[in-house]
Amino acid sequence: MSHWDEFIEQQIASIREAIGSEKAINALSGGVDSSVVTVLGHRALGDRLKTVFVDNALMREGEPEFVVEAFTALGIPVERLDARAEFLDALAGLTDPEEKRQAVTSTFYRDVFGRLVRETGAKFLLHGTILTDIEETVAGIKRQHNILAQLGIDPQQQYGYRVLEPLETLRKDGVREVGRRLGLPDGITDRMPFPGPGLATRIVGEVTSERLATVRAATAIVEEELADIEAFQYLAGLLEDKATGIRDGQREYGQIVVIRCVQSVDAREATVVELPWPKLHRICQRVTALPGVNRCLYDLTPKPPGTIEYV
Numbered sequence: 001m002s003h004w005d006e007f008i009e010q011q012i013a014s015i016r017e018a019i020g021s022e023k024a025i026n027a028l029s030g031g032v033d034s035s036v037v038t039v040l041g042h043r044a045l046g047d048r049l050k051t052v053f054v055d056n057a058l059m060r061e062g063e064p065e066f067v068v069e070a071f072t073a074l075g076i077p078v079e080r081l082d083a084r085a086e087f088l089d090a091l092a093g094l095t096d097p098e099e100k101r102q103a104v105t106s107t108f109y110r111d112v113f114g115r116l117v118r119e120t121g122a123k124f125l126l127h128g129t130i131l132t133d134i135e136e137t138v139a140g141i142k143r144q145h146n147i148l149a150q151l152g153i154d155p156q157q158q159y160g161y162r163v164l165e166p167l168e169t170l171r172k173d174g175v176r177e178v179g180r181r182l183g184l185p186d187g188i189t190d191r192m193p194f195p196g197p198g199l200a201t202r203i204v205g206e207v208t209s210e211r212l213a214t215v216r217a218a219t220a221i222v223e224e225e226l227a228d229i230e231a232f233q234y235l236a237g238l239l240e241d242k243a244t245g246i247r248d249g250q251r252e253y254g255q256i257v258v259i260r261c262v263q264s265v266d267a268r269e270a271t272v273v274e275l276p277w278p279k280l281h282r283i284c285q286r287v288t289a290l291p292g293v294n295r296c297l298y299d300l301t302p303k304p305p306g307t308i309e310y311v
């Protein structure tokens with residue numbers, strides 16, 4: 001048995017042991033981490049695991065439909081929960097990056113999951129935290145939205161459920177390998193990482209539905225144009241500044257979108273991909289055709305000193 005198959009067997013056994021005859025719940029975002037946890041959890045618990053896709057208004061275009069369909073095809077039922085208004089209300093007026101992350105975390109774990117746990121009687125939350133999330137949070141670089149215990153938060157005491165983190169010893173490359181061995185399709189295991197707090201990590205300043213619509217449309221353009229590029233991650237961010245430009249012969253004070261495309265093994269460090277000029281040019285044309293956007297920049301900053309996301 002390979003190292004990875006052993007890992008899978010061990011995790012299934014320890015999920016079963018920890019949960020005993022209780023029920024568990026997990027949130028599937030459609031990212032590799034939560035997808036792998038969903039399959040591990042279903043192998044361990046069958047229908048004693050309830051999987052929920054929380055629509056937090058911070059998702060990419062078409063994402064809720066894609067995720068629910070992909071897992072239905074695998075025989076894993078996923079419940080879609082519309083919590084868009086709740087997240088937007090929690091984010092309204094916030095501009096500080098850590099406060100924005102904190103708002104997403106509290107809405108998710110305290111409000112939405114707290115309620116689901118009370119409604120379903122689940123005692124455990126299965127969670128896709130990976131080693132890099134823990135390390136960066138503990139190092140104070142960024143408060144990853146899915147970190148609780150490592151920040152001294154006792155979920156049992158604060159939210160009324162216990163958290164299991166079967167992937168906490170793996171990095172992204174390991175999670176992908178486990179996903180392949182669990183039979184997840186390439187469309188999911190090879191998916192680009194997408195952060196838990198979603199498009200909120202790509203908006204500098206306040207997150208509003210209008211600004212989300214802009215960054216969502218720009219993201220869709222970047223993902224379409226760069227689909228054939230070998231990269232760890234590509235994305236669009238929206239800055240808080242504005243710049244003067246011209247549209248239809250008129251002066252326009254418009255928004256600024258930044259494109260980022262990086263290569264990385266495990267997200268701890270990243271280098272910028274040298275994109276072909278015609279690609280950049282086309283992205284720029286399409287992004288500046290979005291309403292109110294009159295600048296499109298390409299970010300040349302590696303990690304460090306940048307991070308991959310903007311918040």
Ligand code: XMP
Nearest residue numbers: 142144145193194195196197267307308309
């Ligand atoms: P940064 O921006 O810290 O991102 O260089 C490193 C990698 O992690 C993703 N990321 C997150 N993933 N919850 C997640 O599940 C988060 O709060 C979070 N923040 C960043 C990011 O997309 C990149 O792949």
